[in-house]
Amino acid sequence: MLTKVIPASCLALWISSCAIALAQDPNMTRALQLMSETPLIDGHNDLPWQLRKQFNNELNKVDLHTLSTTHTNIPKIKQGRLGAQFWSAYVPCDTQYKDAVRQTLEQIDVVHRMCQKYPETFMFATSSQEIKHAFSMNKTASLIGVEGGHSLDSSLGTLRTMYHLGVRYLTITHSCNTPWADNWLVDTGSEPSQHNGLSPFGKQLIVEMNRLGMLIDLAHVTEKVMNQVLDMSKAPVIFSHSSAYSVCPHKRNVPDDVLVRVNQTKGIVMVNFYNDYVTCSRTATLSDVADHFDHIKKVGGAGIIGFGGDYDGVTRLPVGLEDVSKVPNLVAELLRRGWTDEEVKAALGNNLLRVMEEVERVRKKKKRENHGTMTGMPDDVPIPYDEVKNPCRTSVGYPDAGAIHSLSTVALLLALALQACISSAVY
Template sequence: MPCSSSHRRVGWGGGARSPKAGHTHIPAPSLQGEDFILCKLSASHTQLPSVTDCWNSCPCSSLFPRKGPRREDLPEVLSAPLPGLGVEHRGAANLCLGVFTQGAVCHPSGWLLFGGLEAPGPWGHPGWPLSLSLAFPRHNDLPWQLLTRFNNQLQVEAANLTSLTHTHTNIPKLKAGFVGGQFWSAYTPCDTQNKDAVKRTLEQIDVIHRMCQMYPETFVCVTNSTGIRQAFQEGKIASLVGVEGGHSIDSSLGVLRTLYHLGMRYMTLTHSCNTPWADNWLVDTGEDKGESQGLSPFGQRVVKEMNRLGVIIDLAHVSVSTMKDALSLSKAPVLFSHSSAYSLCQHRCNVPDDVLQLVNQTGSLVMVNFYNDYVSCKKEATLSQVADHLDHIKKVAGAGAVGFGGDFDGVSRLPLGLEDVSKYPDLVAELLRRQWTEAEVRGVLANNLLRVFEAVERVSDHTQTPEEEPISLDKLQDSCRTNYGYSEAPSFHHQPRVLLASLTTVLLGLCLL
């Protein structure tokens, strides 16, 4: 459907000016669907196709200042969904981005945001599985803030997620940022390794589940792509669990499987410490010594078991050797949940161009981190510099290989213009200003992530025999652990000292015959 005045416009009482400029309520018939649409204004700046008189009611017209009304003056998300928009209309420079909401609001960057849409046209066919409230960022550390500030006591008054202060994330900010899905990080620091890492990880997964239980009108915990789509249709934030750091499994395939059954759908192979089976990024700086030269044989079994289960392999924080080992071994695409481009900022947590080429070849994904130290390699950074990283990864690895990583509530310094989760629309506006296509915007918002997730689901096969061979005992720090199983049934293949001792005994016996 072209952007033309021949289609009915629904506005304020037959087109009258709204009571207050910038506040828009648009009644319209209810529609089914889960799509969002990008539509450019007509050359007259006076109408959106089948929707409303933009000039009279919303700063979508170039006649309004670019900044539009103050953010705090904007209306709440309204209840009436809008008719679908079908075909883009080349004309004005300002853009209208339809997203999955329960109505329409005017964003201060000059966009009109539409809800509950399903439409054919340039955004794709009806039923496209991208019913996003604008963004599906990959990594958010709000659960860590709940632990450190409130010891995971969600019923404490100050921990109320509708009024939580001093964090990058709360429910009003998520709604203002049109966040439709989120991987919540179950993070436990490296100093828990060989101590209480598993306990701490279980507690962080528990607090994520309790968030969904305590705020069911906002969050719904899901574990697969079907659940994500259902959450979008219900207008809730699809909430998934990501475990940040392979030390959380305590070198146990059994713990890995248990975390999967508790909802974990990605795991970062290391944080800022080696595990007994994988090297972290500090190896590349010389601050840590490489122990596995990438992935050890047990680390390879971890990757294979993650493939079998359907857990996304996350390579944020790992060494370059670990990156390359995992990319070559995994049967499914992998991702970097919060990493940026090394060519633009030489921080070893970032992804070098030769690895970006492997990302392209494997259909994998890099979710750009917003932490200033990864963006500019300085204390200060800007939203524009984050967009530079998105541009660079798109150039080297392809538009299908890039997304938003965020790292909100896990870092101390964020770029000017990306101070919290409410700012995602401003980053999208910058990408559109840089001439990103509609398909590319869809991808960076969530399509690329959904593609990877669905590929991981296809590769998974629970009918296959699980990986069972444990890590060798000599690879573990055993001062605080027992060795049940090892002493009764040692694995000769991965315990050469035991094997050598056994062979020596046999040879000595033969010599005595």
């Protein structure tokens, strides 16, 4: 039998024609055009955690141009047209009551050092304006989100310090309760509620985050906490990496009634790509992820949608979205499904920019309205000692620890006010 030999020149021509046909896919062409006009802002990427796990944060042992053991590296970032990224400063729940603060500071540090090592690719950013500036310079704006309230060790001073170091969102809980907030596992019945949502200190923290201008991230919390925060926050909230509960009934996802409230309060839900949250199974496809985008748009509107891939924080990703480079495929799929250019640009980055700008506006308003008043000052009332007492914590600064501080903050203030009234009546 004779075998036909195809000349190399013909083979090259065939490959070239296939590449041209692929490039001429009108949806992909339009997707790339829109991504050149509006920054793709992703809400959650755990590359810093991989740098700790694989290299103990020794960046001198890593080349992000050639790193092949992660979902994220510089070539993939370029191919994926990543305009801005919230890098996660995450440490596990087993650090709670131990060295969570130190480890979180080290994760914040590794993001700063990553930006310093690759200044041609990354530009550190802390504001909506800085995201736009980085995009105009063809660099990936790099922001920090702390994933889990356990990283604060129940300290408002630690919260403020992290803000000053560039942290721009706090995920209220991870997968463990803190001394002041319940996590999503409570809704599964696998853990008991400790606070019926937020404790009084947890509510203090929300108020202080509004004052600082820090985004409140409700990924990983119970529905009770979601609604409590939506009731009291003066600024819009984010879900940095959560999907739609009606599409996949996993308790890490957002139910429809909350999607409606996110719309009413002008927040954002940034869709997670983890298979278990996309299809509630081990397998998923890009189309399944697009179903979440469609559902959230249907229930809450195109104005509350964003991208929150959770790359390098998950073990299973959909076919077609295997790493950061593949995100343009999803953008093209949304266009294929009839999304308008404006809706796609909103989801890419305009929604998140609007949320950040409003959070910044609330911060400025509070500073202006409360200038020179005690209400405009940082909250320095600590959490009651009995709520955080453990073998790794001292009671320095707490007079008569375990007695007067077993009262809630509100009860303590009422007691002091009553004491003042009695004193004035006697004298």
